[in-house]
């Protein structure tokens with residue numbers, strides 16, 4: 001099957017187009033760096049494979065996600081390039097197009113965001129653009145799907161007619177240098193060696209590694225130095241600048257021929273929103289207010305009543321119905337206990353929180369798709385700079401409130417390796433949606449009057465500790481290097497309902513899926529462990545295997561205020577996924593619903609120890625999936641171990657301090 | 668010719684010299700089409716020495732104050 005790679009500048013609608021063409025859903029958002037890894041899909045007509053890639057400004061990578069693209073071009077087989085071009089920012093988009101044309105693969109330009117361009121008074125004559133670039137140009141609106149069928153048509157037709165390769169003339173001195181490189185390289189490649197030469201001279205770090213693998217160091221160094229000297233002599237400019245300028249003057253000519261501009265001097269909606277949102281004095285308070293509203297809606301105003309309804313349904317009608325069914329088919333007592341006390345208690349106890357989690361994801365999706373995310377990076381940069389990070393690191397942290405795994409992935413767009421590592425290590429301190437059920441359970445039982453404020457405190461605690469640790473790490477193990485902070489601020493866009501819903505569902509379904517797999521399996525296992533003991537089956541739970549395992553941890557946890565085997569067992573299982581803590585509690589305490597569980601827990605926890613327990617759950621080790629992601633992203637066992645051990649130590653110290661001081665103060 | 672930090676919010680200027688800006692930041696600015704000769708408008712600044720937001724042909728970019736300090740511009 002034919003393989004088509006989607007390449008283009010960040011935030012130009014590549015993934016939107018990919019979703020339209022393949023009928024799938026991949027992550028879309030209105031900021032640069034949403035897609036950070038390669039994604040593969042199949043055209044609706046099943047005639048070709050599409051490959052969605054991260055956005056890049058040029059093929060010379062500065063960050064990890066940009067590297068993915070250059071690596072893809074050089075090492076993976078594909079047949080065609082679909083280059084997405086943002087019509088409202090033609091110049092810088094075409095600079096990339098030139099590099100792709102030089103790569104020699106058949107190319108189609110999808111001219112996206114035509115609607116935005118027209119609103120700004122930019123009218124592109126696509127026929128003239130196609131003529132100037134000598135490739136097909138198809139206008140589309142990826143958001144609505146307009147023009148997508150034409151894209152598919154052009155893609156499939158295209159390969160047959162091979163056009164002559166595109167070459168741009170870089171001046172005598174540079175051309176001689178390119179020829180020398182081609183001669184030194186000797187062999188043919190799947191792509192024009194000329195392209196490799198230009199990228200090499202431009203200083204492309206990935207290409208340099210690629211070249212260094214084949215040519216001896218002395219050769220490539222002398223090639224580079226000679227070119228540098230000759231170009232400096234002939235043109236009085238550095239190599240990379242010369243290349244950039246030649247491309248730019250070509251692009252400007254193309255634009256000259258094909259674009260009509262109307263002067264529209266009008267204040268845009270984006271300007272008006274930004275006058276408030278990035279206002280010097282209002283910007284930061286507004287962000288905090290937005291986070292507060294997000295939190296209140298999720299936890300208090302909207303989420304809690306819905307969860308209560310669901311809980312009542314699980315505990316009442318569902319349990320009764322299942323029990324009746326099991327009786328009717330004559331199931332044994334063992335099966336009844338497994339289903340009702342194990343599965344319904346364990347899985348149901350977690351599913352109850354589906355409404356809250358979907359509300360949270362809905363608002364995160366809204367932040368992502370509106371264009372506010374990049375503003376947050378801008379507004380928070382000063383604070384982040386003070387602790388040795390940069391504003392862009394705030395994006396992974398906010399995504400981490402939903403789920404830590406995509407949060408860790410989102411750190412890929414941070415250019416500076418040190419800052420990226422630090423962001424990955426600290427993202428797990430963001431209180432993700434899976435921890436919400438644990439808080440809900442405990443605050444309901446012990447802090448009924450101050451539920452929201454206690455949970456809000458936990459969120460703030462997570463963020464504050466992350467900032468303090470960032471400062472600490474950057475003073476000790478991860479010393480400062482020059483940091484880069486340049487952030488692109490896209491125009492605001494009103495998110496479409498359908499896109500919002502897709503995005504919410506895509507994130508939330510992970511939670512539901514986990515309930516059906518991990519938590520289901522975990523619940524069965526936990527229930528069995530609590531049912532069986534060294535002295536037989538159906539034992540008193542205190543004599544079960546679960547009690548033995550949890551009991552090992554109990555003495556260690558005693559100084560924190562929750563030295564029971566129940567707490568030990570719940571925390572241990574919580575490493576699988578944090579919401580399993582709730583499942584385990586439900587099973588251990590044999591509670592038919594959240595309310596009676598909360599009643600039972602009152603005899604095992606005090607308000608203070610419950611608080612200490614919540615803090616511990618917030619901080620102690622990232623869940624299994626997050627640890628796996630950190631390992632994949634850092635590629636280092638050492639840093640993965642570090643992420644787990646520092647979190648555990650931090651959780652222990654903070655909980656200990658809370659419990660001991662709290663006891664002294666007489667709580 | 669003045670440093671970008673001396674512009675007033677809302678003022679337009681032409682970039683004259685980027686040579687004092689660190690290489691990585693210069694690369695990124697170039698990527699977004701902000702080079703010598705570009706016309707920009709200072710949109711807003713963040714408090715306590717926070718970042719600057721500039722606009723260039725409808726494209727807004729945020730940079731840090733200490734980088735902006737090294738960008739020489741000519742008010743229009």
Ligand SMILES: Nc1nc2c(ncn2[C@@H]2O[C@H](COP(=O)(O)OP(=O)(O)OP(=O)(O)O)[C@@H](O)[C@H]2O)c(=O)[nH]1
Pocket residue numbers: 008009010011012013014015016017027028029030031032033034035036053054055056112113114115116140141142143144369493
């Ligand atoms: N007005 C308008 N908005 C669009 C169009 N196409 C995409 N968008 C919006 O542009 C934003 C970016 O879309 P994505 O598909 O995530 O862009 P991307 O190129 O994959 O971005 P990265 O993965 O970050 O490189 C989203 O908010 C889309 O809704 C279009 O034709 N018109």
Ligand SMILES: [Mg+2]
Pocket residue numbers: 014015016027028034035053054055
């Ligand atoms: Mg994308």
